[in-house]
Amino acid sequence: MITPIIIADHLSKVYQTEAFETVALADVSFTINKGEFVAIMGPSGSGKSTLMHILGALDQPTKGKYVLDGKNIETLSDDELADIRNRQIGFVFQAFNLLPRTTTLKNVMLPMAYAGIPKEKRVALATKYLKMVGLGDRLNHTSNQISGGQQQRVAIARALSLDPAIILADEPTGNIATAQAEEIMSLFKDINDKGHTIVMITHEPDIAQHARRIITMRDGQIISDRKNSGQVKFTHSHQ
């Protein structure tokens, strides 16, 4: 059964400064169904990051309606939005955004702490997800003691920790080496296979090839939205 989980209905975002009016997002509409793996592509300045922040409830659109899992985001209070960010969305940032000088275990436990999960359960779940992303032996390393690829895997474990319906990834491989990027993508595929919806921003066509659907943007608008039938395998052609 196909259930829409993200409905973007004529979304616009305009940044207003004294002198300029910058249109970051101009009347964008699309629907993403449960279980999809979507890549959003486009050059920098195309509005893909702005779109991602709106989808992640980190920002509000200037115009238009965003319905997430049947709920109109516009009508929600600040605390309700916090709950949505906490439980329904797992966000993976380009810059990883781990708490500095904090162990990987504590980083992964943080969203669960905000969700009010008891400490023993937090430790168990965080350990489980860190093992799943291959960092079972790095539980007590701090973020500056591990590589960029490992940091991103910690961020993915953190995004997964509350078993959210949607994983949003903003250039997840942007700051890490190619070999590690492949590991991250295979991880995303596993996660997608388990039923999580994944929306990922990238400007690298190679990375986008891992997705099943590719939305391409330019100047704040969607210029193409197509199925990606030829999903690449793990081996890379130019490696």
Added chain:
Amino acid sequence: MEIREIISESLSSLTLNKMRTGLAILGIVIGIGSVIALISLGQATQASISARIESLGSNLLTINPGSSSQGSVRGGAGSRTTLTLEDATAIATSPEITSVKTVSPEYSGRSQVVTGSNNTNTQIIGSTPAYTEVHKLEIASGNFITPNDVDSMNKVAVLGPQVVTDLFGEGIDPLGQTLRISGHTFTVIGTTMAKGGSGFGNQDDMVYVPVTTAQKQLFGVKHLSSIALEAKTADLMITAQNEVGYFLLARHKLSDPTQADFSIFSQQDILNTASATTSTFTTLLSGVAAISLLVGGIGIMNIMLVTVTERIREIGLRKALGAKKKTIITQFLAEAIILTFVGGFIGIFLGILTSYLISVMTSSLFIISPISVLLAFAVSVVIGIIFGWYPAQKAAELQPIEALRYE
């Protein structure tokens, strides 16, 4: 998120960022410590100035004999013999006089004092045991003149430090030694502490003998050169002046105050100076306290503003991961409270320690007023908490992405 969890999050954030935490605590420690040390230093100085003024005898009244007048003929200086030891005793024992604490009859004159090969011309004060209290004179060794010495007209002497140096040499203890004044042999029974002062009336350059001995043996007179009185409190100075004045008029059988054969001089001038000095000092002290509180407060404000502003991205991240506004504000508030209280207590400790060390090094008084400690602590804690909480509250209001992008 439970409050216990938030506090443990605050503690872990504080302990993980040792440098930042250390600097913030240092800022608060210096803010509070310097205020306490400065106020303490000011109060010690004020107290030592007051003490010096009081050492002159701040509640002091002096009765000087006036010329006795016969009709319109005023007697010369030599006729100033109107005060007697009996007057002094009557003042001291009269039930009508309630505002006077101590009465010190005195006869002073200059004489040559000789010991062995040394001699000096100095002031001889005929006095009673009351002298030390009225004039705030402290004994360095031995003892002062006793009531028995006065009654028995003993030939004993108490020397000021200048006299000791002149007659016996520096650092010599002259107790039990003898000296000659106007042909009479006196035994030294005590020495007084140095009081400082110079020129006429230098209290270090004096020889104290029993008043009776001075009157009858040395100078052959029956009158006193003055009676010094100590009022019970500074407020009772005027009352004492009036009580004693009317009492003596009656005793000398004079009905008209203009005919008085004595005059009473109060140290009102000194008191005025003292209170003017004290009020100047109080103003100065308040100024110093206000400025150091301001400087300390600005220091604390800066360090809190900087540490919280630096963490606006962290606030954005926490919001992105699902932290509610209240949770973030509570965490930052808890951190600010922990920082200011830890810094505050260390600051109080170091401020008091610094004051103590200064007082030891400058051998001045060690005074800590609880109000200054409380004021410094309260102001610093309030400023620390406000500027730890306010920027965090502002950042928590932002859209998560705005906070994440904050630079």
